[in-house]
Amino acid sequence: MKTGQLIESLAQDANPVRRHAVAAGVATALLAGTMLSFVIVVALVGLRADLVLAVAGPSFWMKFAYTASLACVAASAFAHLVRPGARTPGLLWLAIAPVAATGGICVHQLSRAVPGDRIAQIFGSSWSQCWWLIALLAVPIYAALALVARRFAPTRLRMAGGVAGFTAGAAAATVYGLHCPETAAAFLLIWYSFGIATATAAGALLGPRLLRW
Amino acid sequence: MSADDNQLRALMVAGLDGDKVAYRALLSAIVPLLKRYYRRRVGNPDDLEDLVQETLIAVHTRRATYDRDRPFGPWLFAVARYKMIDHFRRGRISVSLDEAEGALRDEGFEDSISAQIDVDEALRTLGGKQARVIRATRLEGLSVAETAVREGIGESDVKVSVHRGLKSIALRLRGGGR
Numbered sequence A: 001m002k003t004g005q006l007i008e009s010l011a012q013d014a015n016p017v018r019r020h021a022v023a024a025g026v027a028t029a030l031l032a033g034t035m036l037s038f039v040i041v042v043a044l045v046g047l048r049a050d051l052v053l054a055v056a057g058p059s060f061w062m063k064f065a066y067t068a069s070l071a072c073v074a075a076s077a078f079a080h081l082v083r084p085g086a087r088t089p090g091l092l093w094l095a096i097a098p099v100a101a102t103g104g105i106c107v108h109q110l111s112r113a114v115p116g117d118r119i120a121q122i123f124g125s126s127w128s129q130c131w132w133l134i135a136l137l138a139v140p141i142y143a144a145l146a147l148v149a150r151r152f153a154p155t156r157l158r159m160a161g162g163v164a165g166f167t168a169g170a171a172a173a174t175v176y177g178l179h180c181p182e183t184a185a186a187f188l189l190i191w192y193s194f195g196i197a198t199a200t201a202a203g204a205l206l207g208p209r210l211l212r213w
Numbered sequence B: 001m002s003a004d005d006n007q008l009r010a011l012m013v014a015g016l017d018g019d020k021v022a023y024r025a026l027l028s029a030i031v032p033l034l035k036r037y038y039r040r041r042v043g044n045p046d047d048l049e050d051l052v053q054e055t056l057i058a059v060h061t062r063r064a065t066y067d068r069d070r071p072f073g074p075w076l077f078a079v080a081r082y083k084m085i086d087h088f089r090r091g092r093i094s095v096s097l098d099e100a101e102g103a104l105r106d107e108g109f110e111d112s113i114s115a116q117i118d119v120d121e122a123l124r125t126l127g128g129k130q131a132r133v134i135r136a137t138r139l140e141g142l143s144v145a146e147t148a149v150r151e152g153i154g155e156s157d158v159k160v161s162v163h164r165g166l167k168s169i170a171l172r173l174r175g176g177g178r
Helices: A003-012 A021-044 A058-081 A090-111 A115-123 A127-151 A157-176 A185-210 B002-016 B020-039 B047-061 B072-089 B097-105 B110-116 B119-124 B128-139 B144-151 B155-176
Strands: none
Touching (some): A003 B020, A003 B047, A021 A127, A021 A157, A058 A090, A058 A157, A058 A185, A090 A115, A127 A157, A127 A185, A157 A185, B002 B020, B020 B072, B047 B072, B119 B128, B128 B144
């Protein structure tokens, strides 16, 4: 086919594109993946029995604020990275804020506890399943983000994959908070973060393979 | 380039809003830009037409990723570069050695590309000194000074040998179309 003919047929196909198409696409994918994760949590491990009571307390919202703010920062960075030629998004540095805040609460809680309680704060009762459940719950969210990335045009595949993993992990951790009974900031900072980090690493590893367009 | 970029940008934005005439003008305008971009980087001139068409299609299907508040040129050439690397990765074209190096460094493409260029094979066909200094400077990460010390030759000798050796490899790659 001659280039002129190609241009003609492409021009005929030029339907209008929404101004915020990328943001809308990423948000929709994130929402759809998170809803799927939610269904899996309910089906697999169930919501915490004291959920209604828990939402009245501060530790639930500390966990929510930590994971949800990380998810928002990561999702925004991901929306940058699905465009060609994107550089490392500076806004990723914002992720330091929730980590620092939670770290502050963690130090405060640990300092006020007797040594025996400190171990309980750090390990809780579910540390060994928390981190990989979060990574598992991140899978459908990552899949949704990967599908939307392939409709767009990331050119830095490992970084886009890593940030997608980060987004998926943080969103999955938010959903996981509906099941998890732990309340200590130390537990949150260590094991939730470890789950998110696992999802990030896996996402980066798979990026070059899965995000190609 | 800035004034031209504003023109292209205006055409692209109009196209994004559904103006087919402006969009056609944009696509026609970028053809010579893409040809010039590829001519300097791609070994075989027969590949040019294919690459230009592939990139036009990519520009069209991924046009939602263009940020209207940013310049058009960098976006266009980011797409062009990605398509070029992708074709190279799949063995469809050969590129200049500089681009190959860039593609090797580029995230995520290292594994598939190093399979394409059989570095050991290429170095084996070179003379002893050229192969040794290229291996030292490019593969082992030694500096020119360190290589000169190791080989017992002057630094300018190292540089000339690397240059001549790479040139031979480039000619061989281009000719073989591997």
